[in-house]
Amino acid sequence: MSGAAALRACFTLLIIITIDFFATSATSSDTISANESLAGDQTLVSANEVFELGFFTPDSTNYYVGIWYKNIPDRTYVWVANRDTPVTNSSSSVFKIGDKGDNVVILDQEAATGTVLWSSNQTKANSSPVNPVAQLLDNGNLVVREEGDESSSSGFLWQSFDFPTDTLLPDMKLGWDLSQGLDRFLNSWKSPQDPSPGDFSFKLDFHGYPEAFLWDQGKKLYRSGPWNGIRFSGVPEMKSTSDIDFTFVSDQQQVYYSYEVNNPNMISRLTVNSTGTLQRFTWVEDSKSWSMFWDAPKDQCDDFGECGPYGICDTNGSPVCNCTSGFSPKNPQAWYLREGSDGCVRERELDCSSDGFLPLKGLKLPESSNAFVDMEMSLEDCQKGCASNCSCTGYSSANISNGEAGCVMWFGDLLDMRHYLDGGQDFYVKLSASDIVAYGGLVAQNSSTNGLGTLAIVGIAGGGGGVLLLALAAFLMWKRKTMPIRRGRNTEPKGARERSQDFLLNEVVVSSKREYSGENKPEDIELPLFDFNAIASATKNFCDENKLGQGGFGCVYKCRIEEGPVVAVKRLSKNSGQGIEEFKNEVRLIARLQHRNLVRLVGCCVEMDEKILIYEYMEHKSLDSVLFSKTKSSMLNWERRFNVICGIARGLLYLHQDSRFRIIHRDLKASNILLDGELNPKISDFGMARIFGRDQVDANTRRVVGTYGYMAPEYAMDGLFSEKSDVFSFGVLVLEIVSGKKNRGFYYANNELNLLGHAWKLWKEGKGLELVDSAVGDAYSMNEVLRCIQVGLLCVQEHADDRPAMSSVVLTLSSENPTMPHPKSPGFCLGRAIETDSSSSKHDETCTVNQVTVTILDAR
Incomplete structure (x- = not known):
């Protein structure tokens, strides 16, 4: 090679290196200028490498420009630019500053005119930047500003923080x-x-x-x-x-x-x-x-308007909805069936001259979009203002950071209130003068009254026989209103039914004392009692045409008791050797549990040998009746199946961690998951559930209860149960929901694997998607399906310590790209299954757990 040729080659190489250097420099910095752009794998990285911006694809088809954490391996997106208008090819599209210099755009660079595929909204009108730059800041904000102007956000021409997506x-x-x-x-x-x-x-x-x-x-x-x-x-x-x-x-x-x-x-x-x-x-x-x-x-009390106007929700109460003093249920029948959305109405109307106020402590203040606020008014002036305005229904201080300051007045119905044991604030609801005397409260201010009003004391200290009589009358009226409803005509000897009811419910309370020994005192269960004759009439004497299902406990019927809502009536079988313990267990547990993914108990009936539980009616019955049905399984598309999985997980997390008592269900299975009209899941049947102390890890029982196919190995073999045995059952449920197949009775050709073994085999071979139920069709997210299968396999691992807690499961299911460990071999059973789904069937069955064979008698 001649010297000239060598020189030209060196010069060309130098140019290439220089271009590559500047290109790399531009795309690895935190800033691009007006004549620079990003395409393909090029990104911006904030100065301290906290955030990164570039093109990404969540489904291998559509491309978006987004911002994510740079150094977090679990890729988490915090902002997306073109969420409405994805592009199909990141290499032919570029992200850059717009022509006017005060926003950002995505262009199709292959189009002759540089077609704008997406453009951000302009924030500042009439802005004329000279040398605009786009910069990704360390707080995750993408800003457009004048070069050299880094003074404050007020100088930004545009910023992504003004246009959030799903993350704050x-x-x-x-x-x-x-x-x-x-x-x-x-x-x-x-x-x-x-x-x-x-x-x-x-x-x-x-x-x-x-x-x-x-x-x-x-x-x-x-x-x-x-x-x-x-x-x-x-x-x-x-x-x-x-x-x-x-x-x-x-x-x-x-x-x-x-x-x-x-x-x-x-x-x-x-x-x-x-x-x-x-x-x-x-x-x-x-x-x-x-x-x-x-x-x-x-929880249930977080649902907007759960207890309707003037109703107060309290998750520590049973039922959770209560009317404010001076109010009674608007729809008593629905209210006593624990459907409180109709709320409460005043027992005595206001007269706008002598009304007073009842202080309510620890309250989530009512919905306040129509409230009046004056930060300069004192609480005393606030009371006077509300008392003098006939439309005012309550007041509170606006600021409690330094005592009580400012004034908020509410007009019209008071909605979405709840009570907290720790938190909330004081609220003053307006009541009539007679209610103030009856319940105690603040007499309304007038020109001759000083301070915040006079407290009306009820009882012996009330000061006068008239006050005492009024208080006694009000108490009797209140007592009458809060007594459980008894419907229908009673033909039993007088007192027989009451004695049997009192005997059973007293047993429940005594049991509660033993189970809830960590509490200061047990709380009575305020569960409505229904008349047996009314239930028999509503179910047409428990005829088969009203039957929803049947198990070892007895039968469940659909009916409407008098004019109330449709309910499900669970009648305990008189011939069942079990029953009374399960009945008491279910009453004392589920009456206290409040969660959107737990079935709601609305009442019971205890008359002589009859023991009946009354639940909210679930339109689509149990999950197994839909999931394993050839004609109904198509109702459960992937979105609904994923919602069912997440709902069960949230309900189980509540039982294990967030409820007042730690509950181990012990019989989690498809037939104990009920589906409402929108196919939302609710966990049911707490007859076998056990309460754990807060520091208790596991327990042992000589009476193994549950359903084969869902029982954890350590429980089936040794009677050892814990939260992780519920986690195992949940894992089985997840794999059943994904596949549409039962774990029991599923045997794969030649190698006799049950569903867990089959799922494990497919997972190891990288064929997890073959597990998906054909009824789902092709409209599903591959990432979601694989995530659910991996979660299911993690939950059914042989050793309890390897299984995740439900808090981790819920977090994993709700995360877009979670980091999960690789599952180990599941604990599963091999051999012929007896075709039954009842957890109460009594038979011998051989169960093999990783080649160890034992024989277990199902005690239910």
Whole structure:
């Protein structure tokens, strides 16, 4: 090669290296200028490598521009640009600053005119930037600004923080910029693999006394309660700490909520997921996983309007709905069947001259979008103002950060109140003068009254026979209203039914004392008692045409008792050797458990030999009747199956961790999962459940109960049960829901594997998708299916210690790209199964657990 040729080659190589250097430099920095762009695998990385921006694909078909955490292996997206308009080829599309320099766009670079595929909204009108740059900041905010202008956010020409997707990061604002007409709210993904806008959104309503609502399209699901100077009144767990500070600003220019993380080693985010749950996560570096710090709605009382107008929800009560003093149920029949959405009505009307106020402690303040707020008024003036306004129904202080300051008045019905043992604040509901005398409260202020009013004391200290008589009359009226309803005509000898009822329910309370020994005192169970004759009449004397199903306990019937709602009546068989213990167990447990994924017990009947439980009616009966039916299984598309799996997981997590008592179900199976009209799952049948102490890990029993095919190896072999035995049953359920096949009676050709063994074999061979039920069709998320199969296999591992806790299961199912361990061999049974689904059938069966053979008698 000549010297000239060598020189030209060196020069060409130098040019290539230089171009490559600058290209790499541009795409590995945190900033691009107006004449630069991103395409393909090129990304922006924030200065301290906290966040990264670039093209990504959640389903291998559509491409989006998004922002994610740079150094977290569990890829977590916090913002998506073109969620409505995905592109199909990232290499032919570019992300850059728009022509006007005050926004960002995605262009099709192969089109002759550079077609705009997506463009961000412009924030500032009439802006004319000279040298705009787009920069990804370490807080996750993508901003467009003038080059060299890094003073503050006020100088940003555009920023992604003004247009959130499903995630709220520290320093972001949830709420309104009224001067610019910006409404910053969270909107869920359609599904974990589809970033397009979903059905659920979390928005701040700035009207009245501002608060945030979780919406399912046009339906309110949950509200935070208004900001009281310290926290949202409906989030008692919300407390500023050394790690996190919360901020709420409300003035004529803006109304917003934000939070700040003070600990540089802490990563926190708030998100609304595709199933309609608000979740706050923190990253745990030791386990390399996200930990769920808080979620909502978490219980029945978080459901918006659960107890209707003037009703107060209390998860520590049974039933959870109670009317405010001075009010009674609007629909008594539905109320005593534990359907409280109709709420309560006043027993005595206000006269607008001598009304008073009843203080309510520890309350989530009522829905407040129509409330009147004056931060300058004192609480004394607030009382006077509410007393003098005939339309005012209650008042409270607006700020409790330094005592009580400011005034909030409510007009019209009081909705969505709940009581907290620890948290909430004082609220004063307006009552008539006679109710104030009866219940005790504040006499309304007038010009000659000083202070906050005079407390009307009821009882001996009431000061006068007239007051005492009024109090006694009011008490008798209240007692009459709260007595359980007895329907139908009684033909038994007088007192026989009452004696049998009292005997059984007293046994329940005595048992509760033993089981709940950790409590200071047991609480009586306020469960409505129904007349047997009324139930017999409603079921047409328990005829087969009203029968929903039958098991070892007896039969379940569908009926409407008098004019009440449709219910399911579970009649315990008189010939069953079991029964009384299971009946007492179910009454004392489920009457106290309140969760959207647990079936609701609305009453019972105990007359002589009759023992009957009355539940809310579930339109689609049990999961097994749909899942394993050739004609009905197509109703359960993948979205519904995934919702069923997540719902069962949340219900089981509540039993194990979030309920007042730790409950081990011990008989979790498809026939004990009921489906409502929208195919939402609810766990039922607590006859075999056991209560665990808070520090108790496991227990042993000589009486093995449950259903073969769902029983954990350690329980079936040794009678050892714990939360992890429920986890095993859940894992079996997950694999059954995915496959549409029963674990019992499923044997794969030649090698006689049951469903667990078959799923394990497919998983090891990388053929997990072959497990999917053909009734699902092709419309399913591969990532979701594989995640569910892996969760199922993790839950059915042979050794209990290897199985995850339900808190980890719920977190994994709700995460888009979770980090999960590889499952180990499941504990499964080999051999011929006896075709029965009843957990109460009595027979011998041979069960092999990893080649160890034992014979077990099912005691149920």
